[in-house]
Amino acid sequence: MNELGLLVGSPSPRRVGRVLTYRKAAVVSLLFPPTGIASMYYSLKSAGLARKGEVEPAREAGGKARDWAWYSVGIGLTVYVIAFMAYVLFNNDGAVRIVFFAWSILSDRRSWVSLLKGFWINVQVFMITEVIVLVWALVVAIVRLLPGKACRPIRFLATLYVDVFRAIPALLVVSLIGLGFLQAKVPLAGDLSDMQYVILALTLTYGAYVSEVYRAGIESVHWGQLAAARSLGLSYSQSLRHVVVPQAVRRVVAPLLNDFIGLQKDTAIISFIGVLDVVARARFINNSKGTLAGYSMAAMLFLLVTIPFTRWLEWLQRRTQNRTQGGR
Amino acid sequence: MSFLEIRDVHKFFGEAHILRGIDLDVELHQVVCLIGASGSGKSTLLRCINALEIIDQGMIRIDGERCSGSGIDVDALRQEIGIVFQSFNLFPHMSVLDNITLAPRKVLRIPMDEAEDRALQLLARIGLADKARDYPDRLSGGQQQRVAIVRALAMEPRLMLLDEITSALDPELVAEVLNIVRDLARDGMTMMLATHEMHFAKEVASKVCFLHEGVILEEGPPEQIFGDPTEERTQAFLKRIIDAGRL
Ligand SMILES: Nc1ncnc2c1ncn2[C@@H]1O[C@H](COP(=O)(O)OP(=O)(O)OP(=O)(O)O)[C@@H](O)[C@H]1O
Ligand SMILES: [Mg+2]
Numbered sequence: 001m002n003e004l005g006l007l008v009g010s011p012s013p014r015r016v017g018r019v020l021t022y023r024k025a026a027v028v029s030l031l032f033p034p035t036g037i038a039s040m041y042y043s044l045k046s047a048g049l050a051r052k053g054e055v056e057p058a059r060e061a062g063g064k065a066r067d068w069a070w071y072s073v074g075i076g077l078t079v080y081v082i083a084f085m086a087y088v089l090f091n092n093d094g095a096v097r098i099v100f101f102a103w104s105i106l107s108d109r110r111s112w113v114s115l116l117k118g119f120w121i122n123v124q125v126f127m128i129t130e131v132i133v134l135v136w137a138l139v140v141a142i143v144r145l146l147p148g149k150a151c152r153p154i155r156f157l158a159t160l161y162v163d164v165f166r167a168i169p170a171l172l173v174v175s176l177i178g179l180g181f182l183q184a185k186v187p188l189a190g191d192l193s194d195m196q197y198v199i200l201a202l203t204l205t206y207g208a209y210v211s212e213v214y215r216a217g218i219e220s221v222h223w224g225q226l227a228a229a230r231s232l233g234l235s236y237s238q239s240l241r242h243v244v245v246p247q248a249v250r251r252v253v254a255p256l257l258n259d260f261i262g263l264q265k266d267t268a269i270i271s272f273i274g275v276l277d278v279v280a281r282a283r284f285i286n287n288s289k290g291t292l293a294g295y296s297m298a299a300m301l302f303l304l305v306t307i308p309f310t311r312w313l314e315w316l317q318r319r320t321q322n323r324t325q326g327g328r
Numbered sequence: 329m330s331f332l333e334i335r336d337v338h339k340f341f342g343e344a345h346i347l348r349g350i351d352l353d354v355e356l357h358q359v360v361c362l363i364g365a366s367g368s369g370k371s372t373l374l375r376c377i378n379a380l381e382i383i384d385q386g387m388i389r390i391d392g393e394r395c396s397g398s399g400i401d402v403d404a405l406r407q408e409i410g411i412v413f414q415s416f417n418l419f420p421h422m423s424v425l426d427n428i429t430l431a432p433r434k435v436l437r438i439p440m441d442e443a444e445d446r447a448l449q450l451l452a453r454i455g456l457a458d459k460a461r462d463y464p465d466r467l468s469g470g471q472q473q474r475v476a477i478v479r480a481l482a483m484e485p486r487l488m489l490l491d492e493i494t495s496a497l498d499p500e501l502v503a504e505v506l507n508i509v510r511d512l513a514r515d516g517m518t519m520m521l522a523t524h525e526m527h528f529a530k531e532v533a534s535k536v537c538f539l540h541e542g543v544i545l546e547e548g549p550p551e552q553i554f555g556d557p558t559e560e561r562t563q564a565f566l567k568r569i570i571d572a573g574r575l
Contacts, residue, residue, distance in 0.1 A: 228417035231378055232431035233407040233483060242430060246421050 019050040019058045025069035032076025039068035098291065105293040111285050112297070118278035119301045122267040125195060125277075129202045129267075130260055136203060137210035142240060144215055158211075165208035170201075171269050177201040178273035198270045206263050213255045217248035253317045261306055268298075329392055331356040331518060332377070332487060337386035337396075339372055339542075346372050348542035350386070354487075354535075357516040361529040361550070364539030365565060370522035373539070374489045377520070378409040390487070407435060410480030411489040414496050416472045418464040418479070424451070425460040428479045436483070443482075450478045454508055470501030477508055488512065490521040526566075526575040530554055538562045 026043035030036035042065035049058035089097045105111055143158040165173065178197040181189050189200065221244050229239035249256075271280035278298045285294030330353035339347035346369050354360050362370045375381045377388060379395070379402045388396040395405050419427050428450065429443040438446075451457045454474045464472055473493055480488060490509065494502045506528050512519065513532045523529055529536055529550060536553040538546045538561075546559045554575070557563050569575045 222417075224413060224415055224417040225419065227380055228413065228419070230402075231380060231406050231409075231411045232479070233403050233435040234431055235403050238434055242434065243419055247419075250421065 019046060019055060020062045020066075021046040021050065021058075022062055022065040022069060023047070026065050029069040029072030029076070032072045032079070035068050035072040035075055039065050039072060042068060100292055100296045102289065102291045102293040105285065105289055105291060106297065111294070114281050114285070115278055115294070115297055115301065118276055118281035119298070121195065121275060121277045122264075122270070123305065125198055125202065125267045125270060126260075126264045129199050129206065129263060132199070132203050133206045133210050133260075133263070136207045138214050138245070140207060140211035141214035141218060142245075144211070145218055147236075162208045162211055165204050166212075168205075170205045170266050171272060173205050174198060174201040174269045175273060177204075178270070194270075194273065194275050198267075198273070198275060202263060202266065206259060206266075209259050209262075210256065213252050213259060214248065216255075217252035218244055220251055221247045250317075250320060253313065257310065257313050261310065264306055264309075265302060330354060331358075331391060332520075333387075333389040334373075334377070335387045335389075337373070337376060337388065338384050339369075339376055339381060340384050346542050347376065347383070350542070350544055352537065352544060352547070354518060354520060356518055358518060358534040359513045359532050360520045361533040361536045362520065362522040362539055363524075363526070363529060363536060363553075363565075368539040369542045370539055371491050374411065374491050374520060374522060377487075377489060378406050378411050380411070403435070407483055408485055409487045409489060410483060410485035412473070412476050412480055412491065412493050414492040416464075416469070416476045416496070418472055418476055420464055423461050423463055424456070424467070424475050427464065427475060428482050431479070432482050447478070447482060450481060451475075454478060468501060469497045470504045473497065473501075473505045474508055477505070481512075486518065488517055488519045490519060490523075492522050492524065494523070494525060524574070526554065526569055530575075538565065540565075 021043045022039070023043050026036070026039040029039045042061045046058045046061035046065055049055075049061060089101075140158050140162065144155055144162070146155055174197075177200055178194060180186075181192070181197060184190070189197075192200070218240075225243055225247065226239055229243040230236070234242065267277065268279045270277050271283070274280075278301060279295075282294035282298040285297075286292055332352075332354035334350055334352040334354075337347055337350040338345070350369075350373055352360070362373065364370055372381060376383050376396070379400070383396050386396070387394065390405075390408065394400065418424075419430070422430065425444060425447055428447040429440070432438045432443040432446070433440060448457055448460060451460055454477075456471060456474060456478075459467060459471065459475075464475070467475065473496075477490075477493070493509075494505050497505065502525070506525065509519070509521070509528075510532060521529075531550075533550045535547060536550045537544045538553060538557070538559070540561050546553065546557060546562045553562065554566065557566060566575065
């Protein structure tokens with residue numbers, strides 16, 4: 001004992017923690033026996049060794065028990081989910097399989113060709129919209145962040161736009177613009193193609209969302225960066241362009257990507273205003289064949305585009321990160 | 329007429345009256361050190377001079393030209409006045425070379441290769457030529473701060489403002505940064521520095537100003553301020569510094 005009354009170095013050696021045998025985890029993991037048994041085996045072994053006072057080997061066995069318990073969770077869940085899906089698929093004399101995955105339709109080349117034609121429209125719409133949104137949303141975000149009293153009215157305008165278009169469902173915006181503008185011969189935009197209306201509507205909706213993403217990114221850049229840029233004589237817009245925005249964009253790639261995947265899926269809305277996109281064509285197939293296989297096929301097409309797109313962007317992000325952080 | 333004239337400058341942050349009538353003259357080639365307790369307004373004063381903060385009252389003139397108040401060209405003003413911050417503020421998404429050449433290229437419209445040549449010369453002078461292609465986060469704090477100084481120098485300013493540029497550095501890195509400032513002083517660069525490095529202030533300053541609650545309470549040559557301060561508050565401040573073993 002020292003003056004403070006604390007045990008600084010007690011005479012008999014003290015153990016740091018007990019031996020962990022992970023018994024409960026092992027018991028639960030028995031729900032999936034192939035790996036659960038291994039977990040249980042190591043757990044018991046660990047307990048036995050601990051009783052004999054062989055602490056180090058006991059801890060090692062305990063660690064293995066834990067690893068096998070985690071394998072049980074992961075592999076077990078996968079196996080059971082797949083088994084359940086197979087059960088659903090083949091139950092009721094395979095009714096589910098026929099409704100969703102009718103082979104006669106899935107193997108029909110003409111259906112695929114028709115769907116692909118429709119899907120090409122979706123792809124065009126989201127590719128063009130994404131490029132426009134990328135620029136438009138940045139403009140809106142920058143306007144919302146303009147400093148000074150003189151800019152208050154234009155800031156207000158931008159805020160109003162964002163509030164309004166984030167509040168209205170995309171379906172309504174597309175319907176109102178896509179059907180209404182033509183009918184009402186709206187000045188400047190009374191005579192566009194269906195696709196142009198759709199692009200306009202989706203740009204307005206997603207521009208509002210994405211501008212908020214940009215805004216968060218810009219605000220997350222430390223104000224000292226702007227001060228440093230301005231103090232070198234760069235103008236406000238030069239500072240944004242060369243210093244603030246590049247850093248902001250790097251930080252918001254992930255949420256930006258999220259919104260774009262949302263946009264890609266939302267192109268399905270255009271079938272509501274009579275554009276023959278993939279969903280409209282899928283509905284046609286369904287109606288003529290009395291299944292839902294058309295929708296399943298359309299879903300596959302979306303998967304086929306969205307997943308590689310996600311991976312590609314993640315890869316891109318990692319690469320720029322490595323570059324700016326000098327490989328660290 | 330002095331090179332830099334500061335007349336009765338006031339600055340408010342909301343209700344808080346931070347600068348309460350600053351008067352100061354800086355001659356060409358002078359090195360003026362601002363000392364004073366934390367919160368006395370040293371940084372604020374420096375930031376007012378290059379218009380990073382807008383002053384609420386008073387007048388600042390450089391070479392007789394008004395450079396405060398409405399209608400001034402702040403971008404042009406800042407080309408004349410370099411500032412270096414405590415926290416370096418290098419641009420993390422650009423290489424060292426790009427950090428230095430950005431403003432010369434975009435503001436002075438100097439061609440790329442010429443700007444890079446000059447940047448490399450400057451880097452060589454501070455012994456960092458081999459770091460030109462590195463990103464700032466690969467550099468030590470001292471190296472980053474030296475790059476920040478060079479970045480400001482690349483605009484060939486007539487006045488340099490240094491705001492506690494060694495405060496964020498490990499003690500062993502302070503010397504390498506101060507050496508550059510010493511060189512600049514020897515070359516005749518006009519400078520104003522806010523600093524807690526009293527030894528250094530004593531050594532390089534032509535004039536030392538003691539700031540207290542937003543006014544310059546006492547100013548004079550370093551021998552006088554450090555050796556024989558007349559104001560009671562200056563004496564108290566220096567006593568605290570000496571007690572802390574920093575002078
Ligand atoms: N942007 C701001 N908004 C509100 N108050 C501020 C702002 N900047 C500075 N102040 C206040 O002004 C006062 C002076 O700050 P300043 O940074 O100039 O002090 P300083 O002398 O540089 O201190 P230090 O030695 O700690 O750097 C402080 O009380 C600070 O809280
Ligand atoms: Mg300060």
